[in-house]
Amino acid sequence: MRHCFYRSIFVFIIACSSPDEVGLTPLEIATDTVMVDPGEEILFLNFGLWASDLSDDKKYLYNVNSQEYAIEKINLNTLTFEKRYPFEREGPNGVGNFLRTFALINNDSLFISFHQNEHLFNWQGEKLKSFDIIEMGKEQGQLAEGDKTYKTISLSQDGSQYASLIVNSENKNASFALIDHIAKTFHKIALPGMEKTKDYELTLKEGQGILTMGLGRYLSKEGGNVIVGTEVSNELYVLDNTSGELNHIAYNNQLTPNEKSGNYPTEFGDRVQYSNFHRKIMEDISFMNPVWDEKKQVYYRFSYQMKYDDNAKPKDGQLYTPTTGADVYLSVLDKDFKLIAESHLQSMDERPPFHFAKDGKLWFFENLEDEMGFVRMDITW
Numbered sequence: 001m002r003h004c005f006y007r008s009i010f011v012f013i014i015a016c017s018s019p020d021e022v023g024l025t026p027l028e029i030a031t032d033t034v035m036v037d038p039g040e041e042i043l044f045l046n047f048g049l050w051a052s053d054l055s056d057d058k059k060y061l062y063n064v065n066s067q068e069y070a071i072e073k074i075n076l077n078t079l080t081f082e083k084r085y086p087f088e089r090e091g092p093n094g095v096g097n098f099l100r101t102f103a104l105i106n107n108d109s110l111f112i113s114f115h116q117n118e119h120l121f122n123w124q125g126e127k128l129k130s131f132d133i134i135e136m137g138k139e140q141g142q143l144a145e146g147d148k149t150y151k152t153i154s155l156s157q158d159g160s161q162y163a164s165l166i167v168n169s170e171n172k173n174a175s176f177a178l179i180d181h182i183a184k185t186f187h188k189i190a191l192p193g194m195e196k197t198k199d200y201e202l203t204l205k206e207g208q209g210i211l212t213m214g215l216g217r218y219l220s221k222e223g224g225n226v227i228v229g230t231e232v233s234n235e236l237y238v239l240d241n242t243s244g245e246l247n248h249i250a251y252n253n254q255l256t257p258n259e260k261s262g263n264y265p266t267e268f269g270d271r272v273q274y275s276n277f278h279r280k281i282m283e284d285i286s287f288m289n290p291v292w293d294e295k296k297q298v299y300y301r302f303s304y305q306m307k308y309d310d311n312a313k314p315k316d317g318q319l320y321t322p323t324t325g326a327d328v329y330l331s332v333l334d335k336d337f338k339l340i341a342e343s344h345l346q347s348m349d350e351r352p353p354f355h356f357a358k359d360g361k362l363w364f365f366e367n368l369e370d371e372m373g374f375v376r377m378d379i380t381w
Contacts, residue, residue: 027381028379029379036080043072044064049365051064051066051101058076061076070085071087072085093121093125098114101113105154105158108122109122109123110123118181133177134148134149136181136184136186142177143188148167150166150167150219151165151219152165153220153221160181161179162179163226164179165228174197175189178239189246191237196260197231199232201215202264203266204269215286222291223299226238232259235249236337249337253339254342256303265277279320283305283307285303285305286305288352290337291362293362298334298340299337301332302330304326304329304352306325306326308324326350326351327344328352330342353365362379363377364376
């Protein structure tokens, strides 16, 4: 049996990139590193924990092992592996060929999406119920051909209510929907701010092959708020739990642009041109989703710009130019999403990995010689 360990804690001041800017607060950060004791289990780290979910109290991390069609339960309080929940690939309780998209509903059940259908399972791997969000929207005249669920999260403990981010594969438009599959209600809300992602979606056509690169959209529930956003802009949409409508949130970053800029062609027949424009888009600012710190009552939000060697080219057989690192920025937002602190994290030189806030610290996934580890930041300002 392996044991969790702690690396020494150190403290450093991260200065703002523009110290003369008025209103910026530098961040003081102390870090330590911990490792999960896996027992006899070999934990699945291939996706960097991006295919995982946290319990509401953040005591447990549930990590999808898509190779073995299982979910691994990690106790974050004791830093130990606790249990492995197997699922079937085929048959009446099958989860399909790719178990990756899932969300917790309550202590007894979870939500898994595959084959464009939504399914409720218990932790014994038994399928309890199935429904089709897209078909429900079409039946009520709110969705059209080409609409597909991009991300769905559960909003109720009984598994009846969901929020879904829907993207049309043909016109690239995005919308938000509130669904109650028991009451058969479907409420669609347009997301005009998310149309900006279309300007940065590149398609490479070679013979009969087509490859499309688009920027990420996200739907999450943090601090009791349902939040929608994109990598393109710092703009957010936050669900008003009373009215059922989305509030548009905007603020001004002082160290970075508020959004990507530039005009780019969207279709290419040449790999070199495709790669060059992909690089330009990634060198511009990108935004990640906010995560909520219950103890300090703030949201942490990362943004970053990828860095490249000026003379670098894609390696043989590869499409994208390798990166040399990233400039990473951290914004601290209050409960109303107002910017209260911002810093350039000069100690970070790559795109931030999977992360969440727990016990007043920001936790980052760290692969420690093929073991699950976390770097934890205690941030003050």
